[in-house]
Amino acid sequence: MKTPMTQSFFVQSLRRTLLATMLLAPLAQADNLFIQNGKLYGSDNTGTPISGNVLIRGNRIVAVGAEVKPDADSRIIDAKGRPVTVGLMNAHTGLGTVDIDAEDSTADTATPDLRFGASFDLTDVINPDSVLIPYNRMMGLTRAVVTPAVGHDVFGGQSTLIRLAGDDVVERRQAAVIANYGAHANGANEGSRASTLLAMRMAFDDAKDYTANRAAFQRGERREYSLPYRDLDALLPVLDGRIPLIVAVDRAQDIRAILKLGSEYKLRLILLGASEGHRVAKDIAAAKAAVILAPMENLPDSFDTLSASLSNAAELNRAGVKIAFTSNAGDSPSHNAHLARQGAGNAVANGLPADAALAALTRNPAEMFGISDHYGKLAAGYDADVVVWSDDPLEVTSYPDHVILAGTEQSLVSHQTRLRDRYKEPADPLRAYKR
Amino acid sequence: MLTHSLRRSALPLILLPALVLLAGCGDEPAATAKPAPFASTYKPLPSKPTLLRNATVLIGNGQQLDNASVLLQDGKIVAVGSDVKAPDGADIIDASGKWVTPGIIDVHSHLGVYPSPALTASEDGNEMVAPDTAYAWAEHAVWPQDPQFPLALAGGVTSMQILPGSANLFGGRSVTLKNVPARTVQQMKFPGAPYGLKMACGENPKRVYGEKGGPMTRMGNVAGYRKSWIEAAKYLKDWKAYEDALAAAEGNEAAVADKMPQRDLRLETLAGVLKGEILVQNHCYRADEMAVMIDIAKEFGFKITAFHHAVEAYKVADLLAENNICAAVWADWWGFKQEAYDMTLENAAFVDKARATVTVDGKEQQRVGCAIIHSDSALGIQRLNQEAAKAMVAGRRAGIDISEAQAMRWLTENAAKALGIADKVGTLEQGKMADVVLWDRSPFSVYAHAEKVFIDGALMYDRNNKQQQAATDFELGIVKPEGERL
Numbered sequence: 001m002k003t004p005m006t007q008s009f010f011v012q013s014l015r016r017t018l019l020a021t022m023l024l025a026p027l028a029q030a031d032n033l034f035i036q037n038g039k040l041y042g043s044d045n046t047g048t049p050i051s052g053n054v055l056i057r058g059n060r061i062v063a064v065g066a067e068v069k070p071d072a073d074s075r076i077i078d079a080k081g082r083p084v085t086v087g088l089m090n091a092h093t094g095l096g097t098v099d100i101d102a103e104d105s106t107a108d109t110a111t112p113d114l115r116f117g118a119s120f121d122l123t124d125v126i127n128p129d130s131v132l133i134p135y136n137r138m139m140g141l142t143r144a145v146v147t148p149a150v151g152h153d154v155f156g157g158q159s160t161l162i163r164l165a166g167d168d169v170v171e172r173r174q175a176a177v178i179a180n181y182g183a184h185a186n187g188a189n190e191g192s193r194a195s196t197l198l199a200m201r202m203a204f205d206d207a208k209d210y211t212a213n214r215a216a217f218q219r220g221e222r223r224e225y226s227l228p229y230r231d232l233d234a235l236l237p238v239l240d241g242r243i244p245l246i247v248a249v250d251r252a253q254d255i256r257a258i259l260k261l262g263s264e265y266k267l268r269l270i271l272l273g274a275s276e277g278h279r280v281a282k283d284i285a286a287a288k289a290a291v292i293l294a295p296m297e298n299l300p301d302s303f304d305t306l307s308a309s310l311s312n313a314a315e316l317n318r319a320g321v322k323i324a325f326t327s328n329a330g331d332s333p334s335h336n337a338h339l340a341r342q343g344a345g346n347a348v349a350n351g352l353p354a355d356a357a358l359a360a361l362t363r364n365p366a367e368m369f370g371i372s373d374h375y376g377k378l379a380a381g382y383d384a385d386v387v388v389w390s391d392d393p394l395e396v397t398s399y400p401d402h403v404i405l406a407g408t409e410q411s412l413v414s415h416q417t418r419l420r421d422r423y424k425e426p427a428d429p430l431r432a433y434k435r
Numbered sequence: 436m437l438t439h440s441l442r443r444s445a446l447p448l449i450l451l452p453a454l455v456l457l458a459g460c461g462d463e464p465a466a467t468a469k470p471a472p473f474a475s476t477y478k479p480l481p482s483k484p485t486l487l488r489n490a491t492v493l494i495g496n497g498q499q500l501d502n503a504s505v506l507l508q509d510g511k512i513v514a515v516g517s518d519v520k521a522p523d524g525a526d527i528i529d530a531s532g533k534w535v536t537p538g539i540i541d542v543h544s545h546l547g548v549y550p551s552p553a554l555t556a557s558e559d560g561n562e563m564v565a566p567d568t569a570y571a572w573a574e575h576a577v578w579p580q581d582p583q584f585p586l587a588l589a590g591g592v593t594s595m596q597i598l599p600g601s602a603n604l605f606g607g608r609s610v611t612l613k614n615v616p617a618r619t620v621q622q623m624k625f626p627g628a629p630y631g632l633k634m635a636c637g638e639n640p641k642r643v644y645g646e647k648g649g650p651m652t653r654m655g656n657v658a659g660y661r662k663s664w665i666e667a668a669k670y671l672k673d674w675k676a677y678e679d680a681l682a683a684a685e686g687n688e689a690a691v692a693d694k695m696p697q698r699d700l701r702l703e704t705l706a707g708v709l710k711g712e713i714l715v716q717n718h719c720y721r722a723d724e725m726a727v728m729i730d731i732a733k734e735f736g737f738k739i740t741a742f743h744h745a746v747e748a749y750k751v752a753d754l755l756a757e758n759n760i761c762a763a764v765w766a767d768w769w770g771f772k773q774e775a776y777d778m779t780l781e782n783a784a785f786v787d788k789a790r791a792t793v794t795v796d797g798k799e800q801q802r803v804g805c806a807i808i809h810s811d812s813a814l815g816i817q818r819l820n821q822e823a824a825k826a827m828v829a830g831r832r833a834g835i836d837i838s839e840a841q842a843m844r845w846l847t848e849n850a851a852k853a854l855g856i857a858d859k860v861g862t863l864e865q866g867k868m869a870d871v872v873l874w875d876r877s878p879f880s881v882y883a884h885a886e887k888v889f890i891d892g893a894l895m896y897d898r899n900n901k902q903q904q905a906a907t908d909f910e911l912g913i914v915k916p917e918g919e920r921l
Contacts, residue, residue: 100772100773101772102642102773296814298814298817299583300909300910300920301551301552305552306913306914307920334770335768336769342881346818346821346881394881396880397824397825397828397880399828416780419777420781423750424834426749426750426752426789427753
């Protein structure tokens with residue numbers, strides 16, 4: 001039986017598919033591109049780069065390999081032996097929802113409104129004209145998950161998956177629901193984290209009851225629920241496993257508790273932060289939970305993160321946990337979301353194999369958020385999101401020389417480069433007239 | 436050295452011999468002077484003569500030597516070059532393929548005053564009770580057991596300036612520390628380092644005091660600075676009058692006791708700046724505000740040593756060079772507040788290349804930009820080398836030729852200059868303190884690790900030897916009774 005919620009979800013995904021199809025036409029304006037002589041990463045799952053070419057038609061990669069030839073009308077980009085990867089993805093950002101963190105008028109990242117928790121949805125406020133988008137894009141980021149900061153409730157709202165280009169940046173709405181658990185979670189900060197756990201259980205129990213008795217609830221013949229019905233609605237796709245629940249959690253014992261909760265309610269879990277994840281890596285792997293982490297975070301900054309370590313990514317990966325990266329596991333990092341790449345480099349410096357680090361910036365988050373059928377690999381049939389790097393893509397001294405998104409080469413200009421160009425000659429009084 | 440002489444030249448108000456009460460930071464207090472309170476008790480740890488050889492050596496002053504050796508002995512740099520012999524019994528380390536640099540110096544840190552764990556009980560970095568708390572001293576809040584110190588050491592950081600926070604127009608005194616395990620802050624104090632005065636421009640004072648009696652605007656901020664400097668000038672004058680009277684009374688304190696001004700801790704700090712003994716470390720993001728601060732300094736006859744968080748330094752790089760002021764910047768932080776909005780990745784590079792010609796005492800002087808990469812972060816301090824790498828590459832891509840050797844100055848020589856300790860550390864030059872890092876590859880790589888870190892010639896950290904990695908008291912038995920936090 002289809003509930004209104006699952007119907008609407010189904011309709012939305014259908015609409016998405018239609019939109020994607022319709023979008024093919026305008027995107028066909030994209031150049032037909034041929035990247036030659038690249039050191040291609042991510043063309044298979046072996047991690048070993050291959051020397052070769054990438055043929056792009058429209059917004060798709062159509063062929064990859066040493067023997068691939070350009071079309072007659074292909075515009076050729078000579079990679080000159082430099083690394084070529086899929087455009088990178090940060091699995092946890094607030095991109096498009098904030099301009100200046102300290103200015104409330106520019107920030108839409110969370111709600112204090114008690115009527116909205118799990119249902120809080122930023123999709124329609126994500127601003128494609130945000131000055132943060134071209135900057136992060138020119139640094140090699142082509143996709144991001146936009147997740148609200150958790151405000152008053154245990155649940156902060158829903159994640160949206162975006163591409164960093166165009167007027168319609170939204171690729172997928174309602175991609176996950178975010179919850180907070182641990183010392184700083186709602187309920188725990190002035191009481192006990194046990195109450196947060198109870199609130200989560202109550203929410204899931206209520207959501208189950210609600211979905212089984214929706215008509216009675218609407219007639220006013222059902223008990224009061226702990227959350228507004230919209231929030232219960234938003235939890236249904238989490239409960240039936242269609243989308244993951246992201247839980248911000250760090251302490252080893254808290255991770256155990258969340259894994260237990262996940263198993264009880266059969267949730268698809270993504271742990272966010274997981275500073276002490278390495279201590280329970282086997283449990284996380286056994287539960288098939290994924291982890292989004294910021295690899296540079298190693299401070300014992302609270303009693304939840306006493307075991308925080310630079311080797312976290314490597315140890316989780318070794319245990320078989322699927323990992324993805326963010327630049328900061330705290331509230332939705334945005335301005336420097338591209339620094340997930342520096343984090344990946346640091347993870348490698350601390351024991352993570354380089355191919356696993358690159359996967360954590362591409363293929364892994366694609367799998368976590370359900371877009372791995374068309375993004376995350378440098379292979380035929382995949383989206384033409386491609387970056388040509390000056391050197392090792394995980395090095396801080398490397399930069400993108402070409403960023404291609406949906407088959408279109410992107411400008412490497414941003415507010416930051418405009419300032420650079422204006423102030424190259426600091427004594428020039430006429431600079432303000434130079435545009 | 437450089438810092439000291441320029442500081443004096445810019446200070447018309449330095450007329451007095453050091454007042455006993457104000458001499459908090461002199462290297463060698465006069466024999467008759469009372470010892471400075473909270474004086475450094477730092478003692479270098481035992482060391483062996485150590486020769487690092489066959490390394491790529493960045494001197495820290497813009498020079499690079501390939502296949503070179505560095506000899507550390509008795510806590511000092513003894514020799515640097517291609518033909519250096521080890522004395523008998525020396526540890527000889529083959530550094531082929533490795534790099535040697537001076538110890539990294541972070542000019543902007545809150546380690547110890549904002550320790551980990553970040554508990555309400557230990558938030559001691561920001562005396563947010565009044566716009567002018569120049570009486571507060573950061574060293575009185577430093578927790579030497581902060582586990583962030585050894586993490587910074589593993590990143591090659593051998594010295595750092597701990598600043599009080601940025602809520603206030605005048606936040607208080609900073610302290611410069613050697614990054615050594617210690618029980619007391621005095622044991623960490625960098626011997627002979629001058630104090631700094633933390634000042635803050637712009638948004639923070641507005642935000643904190645806007646609804647608490649002010650200042651609530653940038654106008655109010657500036658009025659607040661000037662009001663305090665007027666008080667400080669009078670305080671200095673009153674003490675000079677007393678000193679003169681004391682001298683006239685041939686040192687008979689009892690005879691002039693009624694003329695002795697009341698000590699005021701706040702004004703002592705400000706007067707220390709006017710006398711050129713305390714360096715102004717000014718948190719200031721916006722170009723226009725930096726220019727206003729420079730004018731205030733000129734009005735009252737003091738010198739600003741460095742602007743910190745100077746996101747817009749590139750817009751006034753020429754003005755900073757002209758006034759001999761360093762800009763301590765991040766590689767890429769931006770957008771967390773309005774005054775941090777106009778970031779450009781080339782900030783440090785543009786500051787570095789700035790040049791100005793000034794006339795001092797009728798003579799023309801060339802001044803060069805002084806760029807520093809700072810952290811203001813317990814995470815960032817662990818990888819300042821990577822931050823410098825990002826800033827260096829951004830500059831190169833903008834067409835500015837910046838070598839690794841030059842970019843290393845942003846973490847060593849220039850940082851030492853901004854802290855007034857460039858005569859002691861910051862470069863691998865004979866006679867300086869042997870604060871040295873051995874990197875397993877170019878420190879400008881994301882994969883680089885500090886393999887060994889020496890402070891005053893003593894091995895303080897060895898990445899390959901757990902026994903040579905300090906654990907703080909806090910870390911003992913903290914997760915497992917027999918185990919280690921890391």
